[in-house]
Amino acid sequence: MSGELSLSKLLQTLTAELVEGIFVFITIADNAVPANLAPRMMFREAEGTTLILLKSEAEAHGLAYEFPCRMITLNVHSSLEAVGFIAHIATQLAQQGMGVNPVSGFFHDHLFIPEGREADALRILDDIAHRAQEV
Helix, strand or coil, rough: CCCCCHHHHHCCCCCCCCCCCCCCEECCCCCCCCCCCCCEEEEEEEEEEEEEHHHHHHCCCCCCCCCEEEEEEEEECCCCCCCHHHHHHHHHHHHCCCCCCECCCCCCCEEECCCCCHHHHHHHHHHHHHHHHHC
């Protein structure tokens, strides 16, 4: 399963799903990741390990966090080598004054949108797909 490479096909078939819960970003030392956490993402950087997890889970473990956000999953299987897909989406969101933290998984891309802007983001994503279908 290599995923779709064509930007036009990706945009034409784009659908988005809001994932339940409020997510946050935290950073901790590599050797300090509690074994009982269930992060959506973990990424090791030179300065520490970044985790994206539910806000409620961070609070339950007394972990300092930033960027309360909502997760939107893009329901298209984009290739990890697809060119311009996330850039196009991020540009459209930026034009509406919205930052985004995208994360690419093997099967899907996921957008972490500021909490309270999820309805705006879903509308923009729907507009992107509709415009692509009209071409």
